Amino acid sequence: MRIGEVLHMNGGNGDSSYANNSLLQQNVILMTKPITEEAITSLYSSLSNPKSISIADLGCSSGPNTLLAVSNLVKAVDNHRKKLRRRHSPEFQIYLNDLPTNDFNTIFQSLPKHRREIAGDGSGLCFFNGVPGSFYGRLFPTDSLHFVHSSYSLHWLSQVPKGIEENKGNICMAAYYDQFEQDFSTFLKCRSKELVKGGRMVLTMQGRPSQNPTCHLWELLALALNEIVAEGFAEEEKLNSFNVPLYTPSLAEAKLVVEKEGSFSIECLEASQIYWTGYNGSDDYEVNSGYGVARSVRAVAEPMLVSHFGEGIIDELFHKYTEMIVDSISTRPETTQFTNVIVSVIKM
Template sequence: MATEQVLHMNGGVGETSYANNSMLQRKVMVMAKNILEDSIMRLYCSTLPNCLKVADLGCSSGPNALLVVSNVINVVDAVSQNLNREPPMFQFFLNDLFGNDFNTTFKSLPHFNKRMQEEKGHSFGPCFFNGTPGSFYGRLFPNDSIHFFHSSYSLHWLSKIPDELTDAAKPINKGAIYLTRTSPPAVHKAYFAQFEQDFKCFLRARSSEILPGGAMLLTLIGRDEDNELINAWMVIGMALNDMAAEKLIEERKLDTFNMPSYCPTVEEIRQIIEEEGSFDIERMETIRTDWVKNINVNDDDDSLIDEDSISAEAVTKHVRAVAEPILKSEFGEAIMDELFIRFNNYVVHLYGVEKLELPNLVIHISKTT
């Protein structure tokens, strides 16, 4: 099945929905807020548009989809007051793949607009929203039409599983669904080649669509050079291996399935941006998060609760909200409950023994002049 058809988060507002299980993503957005504020302030002061056009690529659904919108509005409103200017109009484009639950986000817009009007009063100018379904690895907008692109926790998803992992007569990543510490060099080479191709397509498309003076802020899950960190895909792979050994799933399916995701290192990202040549790197930082801690945040609180509040159940719901659609398309719905029970048990066992962290890469780039 084509990746675009199954690569989406769990929709709706149920117990395993992304809307109710996306605190990790929200946490990272809050931690990167100061970089977003700085990039928006610099862009707005240098261009002073009458209508600021912002695209959020890979917006998904739920409360996080409008977090960047409110952050942008707050920054521009504050700068406008300092400059003694009327704030501009805003036009926000919310983008994700066709299977995304846009309806949940659209239904929240009346409440969002009301809240903004109550907070900003007469200074809150017209704010327009557009849904823009489609892959950000291709063109989404006309030439010279967007001031600012934002993308958080999306660009580590690939446009497809690398051909080398699916076309080989003999599986070259047997028993694994992602890169592991013991993966053959050919597996890493295939994953990186696909990521490099996708990311260059992304940069080329945005370079045509961005207005002069425009910029982008990109946040994605990265990887350390030593590859010593264990991520959720590796833990899912462990659970699937156990289920294959017990004949609960077909071993052939496990051997031929690979997650369409790649977490690059800082140097890999830098290399690709410099080789493609359309953008200059203004700022690049790594924000480390423990992906197992139960994270409680709001817009004003970016602190993690202590280790005693670790909840394997919470992280299991989070990972299920993200990964279930694509896993279900390959292994069937019947095994999902059992799979994530085993995932939960592995998290309990591994935490405190292995390093369960994510290096999140935050990159502010501007169009090369």
């Protein structure tokens, strides 16, 4: 699997698009808003009336969430500027990064609307740039960024670890930790070159609450794939060679990598929980929730699945997957939460 070619969300605005199935990711951005606002306002206070501030959102994807975080950051700076009684708002250089296969066209088409919304608050001019490429490498010139934000992207790895090509029906493994440590350390090294001294980063990734390396939603997808194979819709060899390049770190693991890499001091490190879905209070809660969660996972995973198995299994796979999620919600509600690891750091 060539990660750079298949690791992207479903584009466009269809029923299975990421744009229409990213409520969870939106709620995560809103949940971490106090931490990002504290980081950006502290940064702004430390600068002496800056003429411009450069902000990069790494792993921006596409859809309504893409500009949510940067819009909040720009507004937070302007509100803080008024509290400090500084007369002139800085201009903002906004960099939106994702892999080249990301749906950048949808992002660019939405820019005029967002520009008007931000300008309506009296904030400084915003200049938007698309930056295609992997954040597990250099993306920007040395000392060119003030602030880096990334939400729900860093649990995706640069590659499936070597040596586990035959994974016998599982699609995610504890052996991924070494790859996560290598990737996250590389990410930190690259950003330490690109950020100015005192620059800030706020990183949110899907994590786990304990040392047990499991992710229930992906385990259910593995079970659904095994059923597809058992019923003859796909070959067993295909399943055995399919591995999702994802690792959900614990809080301790994320902290260890940051401290070991050594370029940043940790300002805030915390874990929080969020439910899989925004549905609640409906008479058909489990069914509606299961359908919504399955569509959200499909928006994320379908490009990888199609690349490996072909399009023929997708509808049947997600029919089975939806049933499994509905059953899990009704019988094991304690499993219907994601743990989020949030790290706010300053470049030393």
